[in-house]
Amino acid sequence: MNVSRIAFGLTALLIAGCSGTSSAPAPATTAATAQGSDFKVALLTPTAVSDAGWSAMAYDGLQQIHSQLGAKVNNQVAEGTQIKDAMRTFAQQGYNLIIGHGFEYNDPEIQVAKDFPKTVFVSSSGGETAPNAGAFRFYLEQSFYLAGEMAGKMTKTNKVAMIGGVKVPSIESTFKAFEAGAKAANPKVTVITVFTGKGNDVAAAKNATLSAIGQGADFVIHQADAAAQGVFDACKEKGVYAFGSNLDQNDNASGIVIASATIVAGPAFVDLAKHVKDGTYKGSVLLMGMDKGAIDFVFNPKLKDKVPADVQKMLTDDEAKIKAGSLVVPKDEF
Amino acid sequence: MFSAPIALAAIGETVAQKSGVLNIGLEGAMLCGAFFAMLVSQVTGSPWLGLAAGGAAGLALTLFQGWFTVLLAADQVVVGTAANLFALGLTSSLFRMRYGQSGQLLSVPKLPVFDGLDGVLLFMLISVGVVWFLLMRTAWGLALRASGEHPESVEAAGFSVLKLRMQGLAFSGLYGGLGGAYLAVGITGSFAENMTAGRGFVAIAMVTFGRWNPFLALGAALLVGYADSLQFTLQARNIALPHQLFIASPYLVALLVLVFAGKGTLVPRALGTAYVKER
Secondary structure, three states, X not given: OOHHHHHHHHHHHHHXXXXXXXXXXXXXXXXXXXXXXXXXXXXXXXXXXXXXXHHHHHHHHHHXXXXXXXXXXXXXXXXXXXXXXXXXXXXXXXXXXXXXXXXXXXXXHHHHHHHOOOOEXXXXXXXXXXXXEEEEEEOOHHHHHHHHHHHHHHOOOOEEEEEEOOOOHHHHHHHHHHHHHHHHHOOOOEEEEEEOOOOOOHHHHHHHHHHHHHOOOOEEEEEOHHHHHHHHHHHHHHOOEEEEEEOOOOOOOOOOEEEEEEEOHHHHHHHHHHHHHHOOOOOOEEEEOHHHOOEEEEEOOOOHHHOOHHHHHHHHHHHHHHHHOOOXXXXXXX | OOOHHHXXXXXXXXXXHHOOOOOOOHHHHHHHXXXXXXXXXXXXXXXXXXXXXXXXXXXXXXXXXXXHHHHOOOOHHHHHHHHHHHHHXXXXXXXXXXXXXXXXXXXXXXOOOEOOEOHHHHHHHHHHHHHHHHHHHOHHHHHHHXXXXXXXXXXXXXXXXXXXXXXXXXHHHHHHHHHHHHHHHHHHOOOOOOOOOOHHHHHHHHHHHOOOOHHHHHHHHHHHHHHHHHHHHHHHOOOOOOHHHHXXXXXXXXXXXXXXXXXXXXXXXXXXXXXXXXX
16 A cells, blocks of 8 residues: 555644744854853743744844844743743753743742742732842733823714733733723723634624624724734724734724824843843842833834824823823732 | 625535545645735735635645645645644734734725625525535536545545545635635735634635535625624624623524534445545
8 A cells, every 4th residue: 555655744734834934043042252252142922932022022122132242042932831841941952031921920930930040030910029030011002091081182083992812911911001091091981892802813803893893993003913903904994093913003004093102112121131141130020111211102103193292292292201200000919 | 794704715615525535635725725825826916816826825734734635645634733833823924924923003005895795605606505505416426426435435436535535625625715815905905814713714614514515614704794794793892791692692603503513314325534545
């Protein structure tokens, strides 16, 4: 029979298949720099770094560590039970800094950090620390609050919507801030929330957005990462405005992104890596907000004339208040 | 509109299963369809060419699979799973090679829509009838169905079981590819890694749900699609129930129908078993 041919063919197919999936992070492995630096930084992300959102932003930060500090960098998707394994593997390979991009990396890193005192572990959000482990928490709620205020002031239907992918505490916290902002600006506003439950399902994100618009929403903010185009496409079809999130999405082809609530992760990542490289890092929780330039609210220059002058003024004033600390935006601890 | 990708894939899968081949790789065919449709639509600016490319990509992956499962009599579930992994790896790698490691929110030309109806939806409505006619009212359809029931007698009657099964598979690949392509250039005008999100597997369930009848498979897909849209509307109305309950509801509907419709002897008897010609 053809058993050997089958075996050969199947192996080839499987190898092709496996290498296709598992090698996806491999191209990110950057070769040693010319100086032969032995400073090594690893990044663990909850989703693929090609999501043009949360994980992509961390990947860009990692690349800045590579280009500015000459560090060897590596990144990998790790979730659930894989997190500790991945942390231990990188630590054993002599990585100096391991960044887990999400609150879910905080607990595992504290446990793993005990066994690897020479490695620094940092998670994006989370509250626990150890001598060689800590967190920085991006205060994205601040710009979501401003987006909420803008939507609350400008809505004609008194309904605004938030579209999410998978419901996780960090996303819920930003949504609460958006709602607080909207209600502060307009007590009559109703906030619609729809989760698709799936990360990359662009069509589901569009369907969810259409449902929200069908209920009367005329401003939509999202936390849909890779599926965000589905949100923007639905908004474009129905002629309503959307907000970008995590990254500046104002130049999206849909042309309806009126402003973006962004995280500027690069400087924070580079700063952290510098401290680790100098050996001056101490485990702590850093709150990265607008005052440190880590969070920003960016108007789309092409649509800025659609925003009434008094709304613009309110937003600039409140941004200044947030920076000064006189306006404290609610955030969840998780 | 949102249930069309699943419906198209289910129609194609019905033909494959009738011929005795279980195409587990349908999800992979859809994903390849979505990626290449997006790519070609972006490069050429023509969503129609993209649609054709998507169908062709699904067809190519499935025929490659058929080489193993039909011609070399390998295990259909194993090969199908391998094909799914291959498709996910291939499309993700190509996506990152072309659009960068950190990805892009793509926007590509979409198919034109007239009064809520577009070419693909029309094609779907016509082809469900055509596929039913081919299966149930032609000599070819009789032979194809027989090769899913009792392949030895088909071979004895002078037909080639392997050829018929490859043709059955070709339907599932083409329709799966078109379904995925429609997701990319019909519904969203975009692409994201693994954007099919399990629709291929739902489509396979719809075939069982639809009792191996293309019309019923279409109806099943529409019903589950309706449940899916309904759950978003219920969420948007701020109905105070856990959102996980809503998200699970389409699958619950599918499961319930399978529980009540799952019995009976409609399953093609030779489904999933390879045919090896006697020597």
